[in-house]
Amino acid sequence: MDICLEMLISYLFLFLAFTVDLREAQNGCDDQLRYRGAHGPAIRFPFRLSSQPEHYGYPGFILSCTDANQTVLELPDSVKLFVKEIDYISQVIQLYDPHNCLPLQLRGLDLYSSPEWPFQFEVNDFENYALVNCSPRAIVHSHLISCLSGPTYHVYAIDYYDDEIFYIADLPLSCTKMHNLLAIPSLIILDDRDYKVLQLKWSIPKCGDCEAKGKNCRLKNNSSKLQIECFPKDKGAFVIIAGVILGSFLLPLVIFALYRLYTYDKVEKEHQAKIEKFLEDYRNFKPTRYSYVDIKRITNQFTEKLGEGAYGTVFKGKLSNEIHVAVKILNISNENGEEFINEVETLGMIHHVNVVRLVGLCADGFRRALVYEFLPNDSLEKFISSTDTKECILNWDKLHDIALGIAKGIEYLHQGCGQRILHFDIKPHNVLLDQNFNPKISDFGLAKLCSKDQSAVSMTTARGTMGYIAPEVFSRNFGNVSSKSDVYSFGILLLEIVGGRKNVDVTVENTSQVYFPEWIYNILEQKEDMRIFIDDDGDAKIAKKLAIIGLWCIQWHPVDRPSMKDAVQMLEGEEDKLIMPPNPFASVGPVQIHANIPIKRLNHELEVILE
Template sequence: MDICLEMLISYLFLFLAFTVDLREAQNGCDGAHGPAIRFPFRLSSQPEHYGYPGFILSCTDANQTVLELPDSVKLFVKEIDYISQVIQLYDPRNCFPRLLRGLDLSSSHFHFKVDSPYDLYNYTLFKYRSPIEDGNYQYRTISCLSGPTYQVYAIDDYKSILQLPISGTKMYNLLSIPSTLLRDDGDHYKVLQLSWWDIPICGHCEAKGKECRLKNNSSKLQTECFPKDSKGALSKSAMAGVILGSFLLPLAIFALYRLYTYDKVEKEHQAKIEKFLEDYRNFKPTRYSYADIKRITNQFTEKLGEGAYGTVFKGKLSNEIHVAVKILKISHGNGEEFINEVETLGMIHHVNVVRLVGLCADGFRRALVYEFLPNDSLEKFISSTDTKKCILNWDKLHDIALGIAKGIEYLHQGCGQRILHFDIKPHNVLLDQNFNPKISDFGLAKLCSKDQSAVSMTTARGTMGYIAPEVFSRNFGNVSSKADVYSFGILLLEMVEGRKNGGVTVENTGQVYFPEWIYNILEQKEDIRIFIDDDGDAKIAKKLAIIGLWCIQWHPVDRPSMKDAVQMLEGEEDKLTMPLNPFASAGPVQINANIPIKRLNHELEIIPE
C-alpha cells in the first residue's frame, strides 16, 4: 500500500510539472482569461532572458497573476496593455493603503500613470479612537484599516497637521501616490495603473509573427526575435497526454481498491450499529432519517459549534420544541462514539444531564438529537475574555457547581450501571434558560458495574489539563470514578479563576500553576477577597477553591467521592478543612495582583504501563 502511494505521488508531481510548464509558456497563469505574458514580462519559471529585469510575474495557487514591486509589495495583475505600456493592478482585499506602505518606485522601471506629477500626494495615516468632527482641514477615512473601536484617517501632508486633535496616533506615511487609491468605492475594486518606458520595444518581432527576448549572455540587454515553437508545444501536449494517461490508470485502480475496502469496513460498522439499535429498541428512542435531520435543521442553517467528533446545529421539531443536532464526522472512529452516547444517555434521566431526544443512523450518516439549551456552555461564562461572565454571580456559580456535582454523582451511583464520563470540563456543561447545568458529550464514557472498583483502559482519554494522573500512569493508582472527581476539581478551580481580579508571580521562576497558587493563598491565610470582583462573595470563592483542591489530589484514594463532594458543597464553608499540599513547590509564592497566572496546563510525565 505504501509503495502504491509513493508511485501515485511521483506520477502526480511529474504530471503537474509538465502541465504547469506547458500552461505557463503558452497562456500565462490561467489560460485565455488571464493577461497574456510576453516581453518585457516573463514568468518566474521561465529563463531570465525571456523578460526584462524587474518585470517578473508569478502565479498563485488559484492561477492568478502577481507582480512584485520594490519593498516586497505584491499586487494582482488585471490587465496588461503592451501598446500603451500600461499594467493595471489590484489588491484582492481592496486596501492599497495597507500594501503601499513605504513603496518607492524610484529604483524600478514603473511609474504611476497620472496626467501630471502634481497629481501625486504625500499622506500621513493617523488612528483615532473616536471620529474626527473638525472639518477645517482635509482628510480621508480609510475604511479598510479602521475597526469597530477606532478610525484611520489619511491626512494630506500639505495641510497643517497642527490642526489635528492630539488624541490621535501616527501610523505611517504614504509617499507620492495618486489620491484615487484612497477613495472609498465600497465593494468596487480600485485599480492601480503603472506605466513603463526606457526599455526595448518588441513590436517589430510581433509584426513578423515571432516572439521577443533578450539576447542570452548579452551584457547590453539587447533584444532578438525568435520563431514560435509550435512543434515544441505540440510535443509537450502529446507528452502531457501520455503522462496524464499513465497517471490516471493507477489512480483509478487505487481509487477502486480504496472504495471497495472503505465500503466493506463501513458496512461492518453499520451492521454493528444496527445490531446495537435493535437491542436498544426497548428504550423506545425516536429514530430519524437523514432527510428528517435536514428538515429539522432547515438544511443545517444555524451552526452552534464544532468539536472533534462532529458539528452541532440548531433544529426545530415544532414551533415550541427546539433541539441541538450533532452531525458525527463520517471519517471518525468506527461508530464507538455514537454507540457510547446512545447507550449512556438512554439509561439516564436526571435534571443535571442533557436529554437525548432522538438519533439518526442512516447508512454512513449518523446524528444525535438533544434537547436545546439556550445559554450555551459554562465555558462561555467563566472565561476571563467573555463579557457575559458578569451575569453569573457567586451564588449562581455555587448552584451550578452543586448541580454538576449531583449530575456526576448520579452517573456514578444513580444508574443501573456506573457511568464514568472521562471528559468533565466547562465546555461539556450546558446551561438551560435558568442557568441550570446539564452534563453533555458522553462520547468517551465507559460503563462498568457498581461493585467494580477499577476499569481497564488501554489508552488515555479526555482533554489535556482535566485528565487525572492515574489515567496517564498506573503508578498513581487504578483508574476509577475518582478520575471524574479530579476533572470536577479542575472545573471548580477554573470557576474561581474565571472570576479572579489578579494574578501571581514567583521570584525567579516566572508564572505559576493556578491550583498551586490558590493553595498557597489559602494556606498562608491571605484574604481571598482581593482576588475576586468587588461584588463577589469571598466565602463561596474560598469554599469552591478548597473543595476543588480536595478533588485534585494526586492519588485517587486521597480524593473524596462525588457523594462527599456534594455534601461539602451543601455544607458550611467554616467546617471545611484544608487538604494536603499536592504540589512540589520551589519556594514561597509572592502574590502580585498585576501579573497574569499560568493556565491549567500542568505538565505530567507519562509513565508506560
C-alpha cells in the same frame, strides 16, 4: 487516494519513456530492456526475428535473441555477432563482438564465397591476412593482434597473396601459422581501436528509398519474385500496441483502486452493522430515529452553527415552533461508530435533571447525527472565562448551585444508574445551562461503562482534555484509573469557577505565571481572605468553600480524593466545617486525609477491570 494518484503519475511517466521509440522497435529483442532504459536496434523489414513468420522479413535477414535479450546476426561458418545499430536508409548494419576481438570471430570467414549471403563489407579496402603465433622475443615487423596475444606468445596478422607466399617471408622460426583472414577490411587489422565495430551493407532488397520517404517496406502480396513495395507507416497498429501497453500499466492501478474502495466499503459496512445491531439492542429506549433528510430539515440546511469540537459540529434546529434542539453532526473522518454508540448507549440509560437529554438520532449510511434538547444559555465556560466581568451575570449563590448540580449529575453517573458511567471529559465547555441556569452535563463521546462493583478500568490511551485529565490517566504510578478521575476534572472545574479564569500551567513560554490551583492553595494556606476575588463577605465564603473542595478533588493520588457523593455532601454542608486539604503540590506521595473530613480512604489495592 493520494497513493493512487502517485501510482498513476508513475505509470504515465513509464509509459511515455517506453513509447518514445515504440513505433521503431515493436518487435525488438530489447523491448524489455528498452523499458528499463537499455539501448537496442529497431527491428523491422527486411529483418525479422527467428521466432516470427517468414513473410515478416526478407530471406537471409534473420536475427535471433540471446537469453539476455541481445540481438544477434549469424554470419556464414557459424560466426555470431551482436547487432549494435541498423541504418535502414543507408542499408547498413553495425555488428560487434562482445569480447572485442573481431579478428578471432572472422577467421576462416569468406563472405564472397557465399553468393546467397545478402551482406557485404561496407568498405572496398580488402586484404588477405594470415594469423601467426610467435614467441614474445621474436621480432616481427607486422600488425600485433593484442586481443589474441598473451603473456607467453604474440599473435600477428601477416599480409599474403596465397596460402604459401607471404609478403614477409623471413619469419622467425618461433612463429607458427594459425588461421587465414580472407578479404576482410584492412581497418580491422590496422587500427586496434576499431575491433569493436564491423559494418556490413546490403543492396537487396532496396528499402532505403521507402525509409527516406518516411514509409515502411514490405513484400508485395502474391509476388513470387520477392518484389517489395513502400506503404505508409501503420499508425493504427501503433495506437493498438500503445493502448495494450498503457492498459497493462493501468490495470494494477485499477485493481488497487478497486481494492481500496472495496476495503473502505467493507469497513464502513461493518461500522454501520455494528450501529444497527446496537440500535436494535436498545430499541426499548425508543429514541426518535431521523433520516439525514429529516436532519437537514430540522436544522434548516445547517444554517445556525452553535459550536464545533473534535468529533463534530453542533447546529441549532427545531422540531416545532415550540421545541428547539441542538443537532451534532459527527465527523466522518474521525468517527468510526464509537463516539455515536458511546453517546446513545450512555444517554439511553440516564434520566437526570443535571444530564442533557437525547431526543433522537440519525444513522443514515455513513452519516450520523445526535439530537439533544436545546439549552439556550450555552455552556458554563462562557460565564467563567470572560475577561469582562460585566458580562458575568451569575452571582455566587448561582455559581454554588451550578457546582452542586454538576456534582449531583456526576454522582448520578457514578452511582445512580444501572451501570457506572465514567465521563472522562468533565469541563466547563461540557456543562450546558438551561433557561434557568440549571447545569446539564453533556458530550459523552469519551464515556466508559462498567458495573458498579468495578473499582477501576484499564485504558490503552489517555482520553480527555489537557488541563482536566487526572495524573493516573497518564501514569499508573499515581494509581488506577477509576471514577476518581472524574473527581479530579470536577476539582479543576471548581477552581476555575473560583478564579474566573482558565487553568494555567507553568510552561517555558509562560514562566511568569504560577500554576493556578497552586496559587489558590497558597492563598488559603496563608490565611488570606478570598475577597481577593470578591468584594462581598458572604460571597467570599462561597468562593473559599468551592476552592477547598476543589483542592481536595485534585489530590495527586486517587485514594486521597473524595468520592462524588462526599463532594456533594461537602457542597451541601457549611464552609466552616471544611478543613484545609494537604498540599497536593508539595509531594507526589500519598497523604493522610484528616479524620474530621467525611472522606474514607481506600487502603486496599484497586483491582484493574478490563474494558
